[in-house]
Structure formats: structure tokens, C-alpha cells
């Protein structure tokens with residue numbers, strides 16, 4: 001029973017907890033780390049019982065017609081109309097169909113990346129996944145620039161692009177997307193009500209500027225399936241973070257997954273302050289129950305998987 005086997009070890013792990021500066025962190029070493037290919041295959045097989053990332057990574061054109069009304073995934077009482085623009089941007093087939101890679105990087109947004117000098121290493125992977133349209137050019141030495149797949153929560157429009165209130169915000173956004181060329185831009189548009197006008201503006205800008213970026217919109221079942229997988233493995237996550245979603249999807253396409261920028265703690269191992277995001281001043285209440293995410297629990301889980309050779313977690317300098 002591969003699944004249970006994984007769950008027992010996730011829960012009963014004897015990973016060393018070291019307490020420093022008031023925060024519990026989990027020790028892992030990158031020296032001597034080795035991929036455990038049979039565990040990688042076992043995890044892929046188990047995740048496939050819950051979701052097929054090739055399919056669930058995006059709905060396709062034939063799933064809907066313009067004017068269809070759908071219920072939000074995490075707010076079933078509210079509905080969204082599939083607009084003409086949105087429909088025209090749905091891919092004909094999954095953007096990840098038949099795509100397989102030897103090594104992939106999943107880049108989270110923690111400030112732990114600052115001064116890491118991981119840029120080159122990140123860019124050396126065959127496929128690089130990033131989150132929430134995080135800026136790269138100004139941070140290239142630490143985070144790299146290659147972006148084959150990038151997520152964008154609708155809230156990013158407000159947070160990083162001034163809600164598109166003026167022309168320069170819109171230009172900045174169009175410029176950012178044009179740098180992505182034909183990479184995948186993954187927009188969770190069907191999760192909760194609130195971001196629909198942002199998604200519409202984004203869609204309109206992509207169409208108007210004839211941007212080459214390949215839009216994808218996660219399936220209505222993805223988040224439940226991902227949560228189901230982790231729950232079955234005794235990792236009770238209310239709402240998986242974008243980073244955990246990306247790792248879970250990547251298990252389908254990547255033989256070796258390297259994670260960077262995952263560090264949901266206010267201090268590093270030496271007690272030095274770590275920014276929540278490497279690129280802005282957003283504050284996060286790491287251990288609050290009010291937050292929909294349980295990133296410290298996710299981190300603990302990823303750390304166990306690192307120690308078992310299922311993935312490689314880098315939180316220090318890349319040398």
C-alpha cells in the first residue's frame with residue numbers, strides 16, 4: 001500500500017525540529033541528496049489516482065461555450081459567465097499534453113531567495129515553473145529569468161499592477177507578459193468570486209495586444225483532487241498554496257523536481273529576518289488560522305519528501 005506507506009512516514013517522520021529564534025524549522029541538507037526514482041514513480045502513480053495533471057491543468061475550449069454559467073469551485077453559491085474573450089483564450093488541447101522533462105524547478109516566492117545566487121541553477125532546469133507573475137529581471141542573479149509556466153492569481157492585478165487604473169500599469173503588465181513569449185500563463189479564474197473583472201481585463205489585454213502567451217485555466221476539479229491526495233496522505237490542507245499545487249502537478253511531467261523559494265517562516269536558520277516575498281513588502285501571518293493556507297505544514301511535508309529523495313528543496317545558497 002504505497003499511499004499508506006507514504007502517509008505513515010509523512011506523519012511519523014522523525015525529522016529533526018530545531019528551534020531557533022522562536023520559530024520551528026526543519027533541517028534538511030542538500031549535501032549528499034540523491035533522487036529516489038522508485039519513490040518518484042510511486043508518488044506519480046498515487047497522485048494519478050486523484051488527478052491527471054495533463055488534463056486538469058486546464059479546461060479546454062470544448063468544455064464550454066460562450067454564455068455558459070459555472071459555479072465557483074470554492075464558493076458554489078456564486079456563478080460566473082463564460083465570456084466570449086475567456087472562451088477564445090481557452091486552449092484547444094492541454095498545454096502540457098505529452099510534455100515530459102528530466103528536471104524541473106518550481107520557484108516559490110519567499111524572500112529566502114534573496115542573496116541565494118540560485119539564478120543560474122534555476123535556469124539550468126529543463127522546465128521552470130513560477131508563481132504569481134513574480135518579477136525576475138531585477139532579481140535574475142538570485143531567481144533566474146527562465147519561465148516556462150507561470151501562475152497568476154487574479155489578485156495580482158490589484159497587488160502588483162495598480163488594478164490597471166492607469167495606462168502605465170497596463171503597459172507594465174503587457175510588457176511583463178510579452179517577456180513570457182509562448183510560455184504558459186495559468187490563471188485560476190474559477191476559484192472564488194471577486195477577481196472576475198480582473199480576469200476579463202487581463203484577457204482583453206492579451207487579445208488586444210496579440211500576446212503569444214499560452215493561457216490556461218485550471219479545471220473545476222483540480223483543487224479538490226489535490227486536496228484529496230494530500231488528505232489521504234494525512235496532510236490536512238484547507239487550501240493548497242500555489243507552490244504545493246505546482247509541485248503536485250509537476251510530479252506528472254518531471255522526473256526530478258527542485259524547489260526554490262519555499263520558506264514560510266519569518267526568520268532563517270541563523271535568526272535573520274526573511275521577507276515573505278522576495279520582491280515586495282507583503283506581510284503574512286505565517287501561523288494564523290485565519291489564513292486559508294497552511295504553508296508551514298506544507299513545508300514540513302516537502303521537507304520529509306526532500307529527506308526521502310522524492311524532491312530537492314533548496315533553502316540556502318546555490319554554489
Ligand code: CTP
Nearest residue numbers: 108109110131132241242243244262263264276
Ligand atoms: N512560499 C513559501 N514561503 C513564502 C512565500 C511563498 O513557501 N514565504 C511558496 C508557497 O508555496 C506559495 C508560493 O511560494 O504558494 C508562491 O508564493 P505566493 O505568490 O505568495 O503564493 P500563493 O499561494 O498564491 O499565496 P496567496 O494565495 O496568498 O496569493
